Amino acid sequence: MAKISSNQKNPNSYNTSVFPTWCPGCGDFGIWGALKQALELLEINPDQVAFFFGVGCSGNISSFIRGYGFHSLHGRAIANAIGAKLANHKMPVIVIAGDGDLLGEGISHFIHSARANHDITVILHNNGVFGLTTGQASPTAVTGFKSKPIPTEITDEPVNPCALAIMHQAGFVSRGFAGDQEVLCNLISQAIAHPGFSLVDVLQPCVTFNPDKSYIWYRQRINPVKIPAKDVLTGIKNSLWTDKRIATGIIYQNSRDAFHTNYPQLQTETLLATTGKKRNIQKLLKGFK
Amino acid sequence: MKSEISIKVGGPAGAGVKSVGQILAKTLQRLGFHVFEYPEYPSLIRGGHNTELIQALVEKKYSLTKPVDLLIALDDKTLSLDLPEVIPGGMVIFDSKIDFKSNSSKIKFLSIPMSDIALKLGNPLTANIVAVGAALRVMGSTTETTSKLLADQFSQKGPDVISANIKSLEAGWNFVKDKSFHPILDLISDLPAKGRSASGGKVSNELMMNGNEALSSGAISAGMGLYTAYPMTPSTPILHFLAAHQNEFGYISLQAADEITSVNMVIGAMHMGVRAMCGTSGGGFALMNESLALSGMTETPLVLVLVQRPGPATGLPTWTEQGELQYAVHAAHGEFLRFVLAPGDIEETFQMAFDAFNLAERYQTPVIIMLDKFLSESSMSSGNLSSIGFSIDRGKITDPKKLNRVKNFQRYQLTADGVSSRSLPGMENGIFCANSDEHEYHGLVDESSSMRVWQVDKRLKKMETASKMMPGPQLIGPKDAKITIVTWGSGKLPAQQAMMTMNKKQETGNNEKVNLLHFSYIWPMNANAIREALKNCATSTLLIEQNATGQFQSLLKEQIGWEPTAYLRKYDGRPFYAEEIIEKVVEL
Incomplete structure (x- = not known):
């Protein structure tokens, strides 16, 4: 297991000229810090990583973190990311988006890429609310949540991204907390290192639009799992929220081959290395005579 | 000398109608004819009514004409639905299992126990091949060319499959021969010399290819790295074709979870520097729209193939239309450049795969290649495609x-x-x-x-x-024509067929000389080049397109301020027949 070394390098090499515009106290700060530390820890240079950002408060990180970025449309970052991974599978590909983005508009991309086990890392900023559009219920909003469009309490059950990913046997499924940057950094670095689909579902307080789920509220409930489950049923069971307990840590892990390893075309070279060169198709055309 | 033949095959889905069409088309092509093969089928897997129209001409065959000389009926529906198309002097061969008595004296009918013969040979699935054998004899051909073709086509499936098919082929041929039947034409004696095409050119240089295959081959040649699509008729064969050849050439072709995933994977791959393409039809294109804007805004190249079929909504899934031109030109939110290319034949389709990747990378923006069912799924004799002369331009990628x-x-x-x-x-x-x-x-x-x-x-x-x-339109045919037919996309094919027929008659003084102004580079419009080209049109112009509202006509009026003398629109899902265009031209 990777550990943060005590004499770590300066993670400011991942900073841009723009300081984050999130609300003071936003959980995104913790995720931002943990991500930068994790990249430092793995010795990935900013020009050696491809980020795909969703749209929302979390996606705004696109202007605050240095690296090759692609700020996608709401819900679509995973779909761009899996194309990018096939294009250059030697490069780490990281998706950063919120629960509204990944589990609302983007939920089919989330499920299909998890079941295909594409080798991408998904950092899911999970705050149970649409922050950037001022506080509507998101797919992970808990039952009873009140908001402007639904002034009465919502009755929908929340989506559980970890359970969803485990059910489809994604390679690495974990849950972290934005208020514990050191543990989160560890999770993110292991997720990036895992060769297959990796999820870091980050419990992220939204101090402005979901103040009920505060740092204290989470601290009272988070409960690290000791060892990752290897079987789906245990994993799903451990991933479920109860009134008193929300499991964190690596909840489930398997050793499935990553999607791209199934292609003989990618055994020696990337598509990037072979694309854009004129191919001789005379043999192919003979089939039409 | 008989210089052309038109054969229609009909039967239920699953009876091998497509195979009969392909085998006859390729046989005629190998015998040196120019061939056009057009499939029609409803959206179902078993039953229904599928047909193949195979038309061969000694000269260049551009597109369909109406008369049918020989009808091959694998079921009774064919006899009721397609019989009216058979011309007097024509002929019908049908499976003896069909309970049918004719009272026509102008058409010859021949009952052939196709199913029984195939069953007796132990291969009931080859009844359609028995029909091919019978048709060859009726046309005065031997089975030699077709046997060789079957051996080539089934080479992967092994000698047993090849010999079973050849046995059925010969059984059908022998059955007609034993009836001492007089052929309706004599193909072999029509050919000027063995090994030469009917037109005199070398047979070996001709390809029999449809638009989907031409586009796929062009994309492979142009260095494509990734193709993604979600199945949707009539674009699905591109996915199948590219999947079959991916290991050979080293690109990846995959079925995406949906069209939104498909287009976004392409954008992701293009962002990384890999030439990527997605394909779909109208409904899938609608789902992809927001990502056209994503490509436009992020200035990430995108190549998208839009194979049109009649809409709105599910529409006529397996039929043809050019109903999405205005949509392709305007699709997605916000203002940005996109290219719309609409090739008019096989050679242009092949070339436009190169154009599309080059333009997408040079201008860092989406390129939409518009085909339609008619061009995508009709196979036609084409010159030997070659990428010689086409170069790859990756645009401004930093060193x-x-x-x-x-x-x-x-x-x-x-x-x-x-x-x-x-x-x-x-x-x-x-x-x-x-x-x-x-x-x-x-x-x-x-x-x-x-x-x-x-x-x-x-x-x-x-x-x-x-x-x-952007290149302007091409003026095709005699410069001194009295009437110009204006086309875009696949309209070039029937218009050229009409032009050829009319100008041949014109030599005998039957009508006015006709030429063609064809647009395949649609958007953005090069107004100067278009105005220049329009000056060279004849005084009378006829704009033909396959939609109800005249989408290209409106675009020309809006952008160029030009209107044709008359127009011809068709939107019943069936392609233009040359006769329909000729009839309209004569009215002018």
Whole structure:
């Protein structure tokens, strides 16, 4: 297991000229810090990583973190990311988006890429609310949540991204907390290192639009799992929220081959290395005579 | 001398109608004819009514004409639905299992126990091949060319499959021979010399290919790295074809979870520097729309194949229309450059795969290649396609060595032509953010009034640059024509067939001389080149297109201020027959 070394390098090499515009106290700060530390820890240079950002408060990180970025449309970052991974599978590909983005508009991309086990890392900023559009219920909003469009309490059950990913046997499924940057950094670095689909579902307080789920509220409930489950049923069971307990840590892990390893075309070279060169198709055309 | 033949085959889905069509088409092609093969089928897997129209001509065969000389009926529906198309003097062969008595004296009928013969040979599935054998004898041909063809086509399936098919072929041929039947034409004696085509050219240079295959072959040749699609008729054969050849050429072809995933994977791959393409039909294109804007805003190249079928909604899934031109030109939110290319034949389709990748990378924007069911699924004799003369232009991709000398790389720098250099993820010193939000030179979010205007102007500058270099329409045929037919996309095929027929008759003084003005580079419009070309049109013009509202006509009026003398529109899902165009031209 990777550990943060005590004499770590300066993670400011991942900073841009723009300081984050999130609300003071936003959980995104913790995720931002943990991500930068994790990249430092793995010795990935900013020009050696491809980020795909969703749209929302979390996606705004696109202007605050240095690296090759692609700020996608709401819900679509995973779909761009899996194309990018096939294009250059030697490069780490990281998706950063919120629960509204990944589990609302983007939920089919989330499920299909998890079941295909594409080798991408998904950092899911999970705050149970649409922050950037001022506080509507998101797919992970808990039952009873009140908001402007639904002034009465919502009755929908929340989506559980970890359970969803485990059910489809994604390679690495974990849950972290934005208020514990050191543990989160560890999770993110292991997720990036895992060769297959990796999820870091980050419990992220939204101090402005979901103040009920505060740092204290989470601290009272988070409960690290000791060892990752290897079987789906245990994993799903451990991933479920109860009134008193929300499991964190690596909840489930398997050793499935990553999607791209199934292609003989990618055994020696990337598509990037072979694309854009004129191919001789005379043999192919003979089939039409 | 009989210089042309038209054969229609009909039967239920699953009876091998397509195989009969392909085998007859390729046989005729190998015998040296120019061939056009057009399939019709409803959207179902078993039953229904499928047909193949195979028309062969000694001269260049561009498209369909109406008369049918020989009808091959594998079921009774064919006899009731397609019999009216058979001309007097024509002939019908049908499976003896069909309870049918004719009272026509102008058409010859021949009952052949196709199913029984196939069953007796132990291969009930080859009843259609028995029909091919019978048809060959009726046309006065031997089975030699077709046997060789079957051996080539089934070479992967092994000698047992080949010999079973050849046995059925010969059994059908022998059955007709034993009836001492007189052929309706004598193909073999029609050919000038063995090994030469009917027109005198070398047979070996001809290909029998449809639009989907031409596009796929072009994309492979143009260095495509990734193809993604979600199945949707009539674009699905592209996915199947490209999947079958991926290991041989080293690209990846995959079925995406849906069209939205498909187009976004392509954008992701293009962002990384890989030439990628997605394909779909109208409904899938609708789902992809928001991502056209994503490509436009982030200036990430995108190649999208839109194979049209009649809409709205599910429409007529397996039929043809050119009903999405205005949609393709305007699809997605916001203002940005996109290219719309609509090839008119096999050679243009092949070439436009090169054009599409080059334009997408040169202008860092979406390119839509528009086909339709008619061009996509009709196979036709074409010259031997070659990529000689086509080059790959990857546009302004930064040289990593130069990047090392740059202190502050600006991906979205303002430039004279609107196109700025792009780095690829992984290049040292080239970091940027491809941002769907409005952005400054590095791609970071910038909502200031001045930057917004600069970046909008930069993106639209590309439109100005591009429209100036877009090729104008092609004038085809005699310059001194009295009537010009104006076409776009696949309309070129039936219009050329009509033009050829009319100008041949014109030699005998039957009608006015006709030529053709064809558009395949649709958008952006090069107004100067188009106005110049329109000056060379005849005084009478006829614009033909396969939609109800005249979409190309409106576009020409809006952009160029030009209107044709008359128009001909068809929107019943069936392609134009040359006769329909001729009839309209004669009225002018």
